[in-house]
Amino acid sequence: MGITGRLFGKGEPEDRAGPGTDTAVSRQAVSLAQQGRFCEAIACFDRVLERDPENVKMWNNKGVFFDLLGRDEEALACWEKALSIDPDFAPAWVSRGMLHRRRNRLDEALVCYDRALALNPNSAVAWYNRSGIFTAMRRLDDAVACYERVLAIDPHFVAAWIDLGYARFLQHRHEEAITCYDRAIADDPENVRVWSLRGGALYALGEYRQALACFDRVLSLDPRYAAGWSMKCSVLYHLGMYRHALACADKALEINPSCELTVEVRKLLLSLIEKW
Known part of the structure; x- marks a missing residue:
């Protein structure tokens, strides 16, 4: 999930998103973050919080940016502050869960998502993140049930x-x-x-023919996607098109020279071509 998917206060219609709204501040912060200017992005939230210290959305968003910087304790402090102001603010629990998930603390993340869903059972974002925990745990039936709940909502x-x-x-x-x-x-x-x-x-x-069409589509969208070239190579190998497969392997290795599997496939293709 990208930065904007984790921020709150971005729901006002365009004509209401004036300079001082939560939406405008969040957009400005995202723009600064995309330029690598995270300190300036956090300062955007601080300016709002100076005049509105109980703005739970901005506390949440400030925590998200600390999280992105790997400053866990400061992020958690922001979310604690949001929950101290509004104990029913479910998004803070979602944000906490996402931090724990990235640190591979799966049980702690699951507790956070469950707290969020107890507060807001129709949070598609919370159900979605909960499903990711079950996928990581290889509890696929539980993950599927959560994804289906997400899609029933949205x-x-x-x-x-x-x-x-x-x-x-x-x-x-x-x-x-x-x-x-x-x-x-x-x-x-x-x-x-x-x-x-x-x-x-x-x-x-x-x-394989239908798969080839998909990987051609992938590479038309992103010609530098090494995995796309590697998969196209594998498809062409199964279709017996060894020279075309070799060209794809070379392209994949040009982009990502460290892919050992593609290196081995290339050796196999060279041996097959030599036998011909």
Whole structure:
């Protein structure tokens, strides 16, 4: 989830998002962060909090930026402050959970998401993050149940469709995975990850021509995506197109020379071509 997906106070209509609104401040902070100017971004929230010290949204957002900087204690202090002002402010529990998840403290993260959902059972973001914990724990049935809850709340939650598809893929239910990926593509047709995963599911089914079309789409969207070149190489290998596969392996290694698997596949392709 990107920075904007973690911020709150960005819901006002455009004509209400004036210079002093939470939305405007959050947008300015995101813009500064994208330039690597995190200290200035945090200062945006501090200016709001000087005049409105009980603004829980800004406390949450300030904590998010400390989290992005790896300053865990300061991030947690911001979220504690938000909850001391408004104990029912579920987004602070979501933010805490995301910090714990990145530190691989899965049980602590799950507790945070459960607290968020006790406060707001219809939080698609909380259900989505909860599902990610279960996926990491390989509790795939629990993860699927959470993703389905997300999509019942928000049928256009693209990341949930993608991750539900991946959970189905891990369960070897490849056709269902493809159906999920197609739903995600309907809303986000230029999403490189979903096209790559769709290609992977088709590859697993032995549908190499269709998989090839997916990886071609991936590379049209991002020609520097090394994994896309590697997967296209594998598809072409299975289609017996060894020289074309070799060219893809070379391209993948040009972008990512450290991929040992692609190095080994390249050696195999060279030996096959020499035998011809």
